[in-house]
Amino acid sequence: MPKETLIIENITVTLERKNIKNMYLRILPPNGDVKVNAPLFLSDEEIINFVKSKKEWILKKQRYIHENDIKTPLKYVNGETHYLWGKEYTLQLIKNDTINHVLIDETKSIIYLPIPQKTTIEKRKNLLDEFYRTEMKKAIPQVLDKCTKIVGKTPSEVKVRKMKNWGNCRYQDKRITLNLNLAKKDPICLEYVMIHELCHLIEFNHSKKFKILMDKYCPNWKEIKKRLNE
Numbered sequence: 685m686p687k688e689t690l691i692i693e694n695i696t697v698t699l700e701r702k703n704i705k706n707m708y709l710r711i712l713p714p715n716g717d718v719k720v721n722a723p724l725f726l727s728d729e730e731i732i733n734f735v736k737s738k739k740e741w742i743l744k745k746q747r748y749i750h751e752n753d754i755k756t757p758l759k760y761v762n763g764e765t766h767y768l769w770g771k772e773y774t775l776q777l778i779k780n781d782t783i784n785h786v787l788i789d790e791t792k793s794i795i796y797l798p799i800p801q802k803t804t805i806e807k808r809k810n811l812l813d814e815f816y817r818t819e820m821k822k823a824i825p826q827v828l829d830k831c832t833k834i835v836g837k838t839p840s841e842v843k844v845r846k847m848k849n850w851g852n853c854r855y856q857d858k859r860i861t862l863n864l865n866l867a868k869k870d871p872i873c874l875e876y877v878m879i880h881e882l883c884h885l886i887e888f889n890h891s892k893k894f895k896i897l898m899d900k901y902c903p904n905w906k907e908i909k910k911r912l913n914e
């Protein structure tokens with residue numbers, strides 16, 4: 685059955701009839717599109733009444749998506765856009781049981797993800813995350829060398845992991861931890877976060893003194909910070 689578009693009380697609904705038992709209503713990010721999957725036997729009127737009865741809930745959901753800028757969750761499928769060091773790449777899955785690392789085609793801007801026959805979104809995400817971790821580990825020594833010369837402080841070690849913040853510095857043992865997603869951003873962002881964390885070896889908090897240090901060691905840090913959080 686083809687998809688139909690209905691407008692119900694100013695709400696645009698994409699309706700798809702399928703051989704299913706129940707009706708499903710979904711609000712999809714990033715635009716708050718309304719999608720209804722309905723059983724073949726239901727009349728238009730029943731569907732319209734159903735949507736009408738859910739109007740308040742639909743509007744609430746749409747508002748939530750817009751206000752919180754909810755993005756479409758990544759599915760790690762062919763054709764999806766992914767990033768490496770600030771550049772855009774197209775994801776291409778290749779069925780493979782022997783190669784287990786990501787391959788990059790710079791000229792075609794493709795990230796090849798070799799996957800075994802059976803795979804889940806989570807497994808594909810983990811494979812790509814491991815790749816980002818490797819990329820970070822390759823990039824860190826040079827950035828660390830440069831930034832320690834700028835700030836004049838050296839950490840005890842630098843670790844990479846999945847984390848909520850972009851970076852973290854433990855004052856007690858001078859250990860810096862960096863978010864592996866920095867490998868998705870422009871390399872200048874990694875440099876900025878590194879300088880930020882190294883400055884914590886001088887000033888532990890984000891006080892005025894800390895900001896003066898940032899101004900000194902990374903004059904355009906505010907602009908980079910903005911770009912990092914885009």
Ligand SMILES: [Zn+2]
Nearest residue numbers: 880884889890
């Ligand atoms: Zn900080």
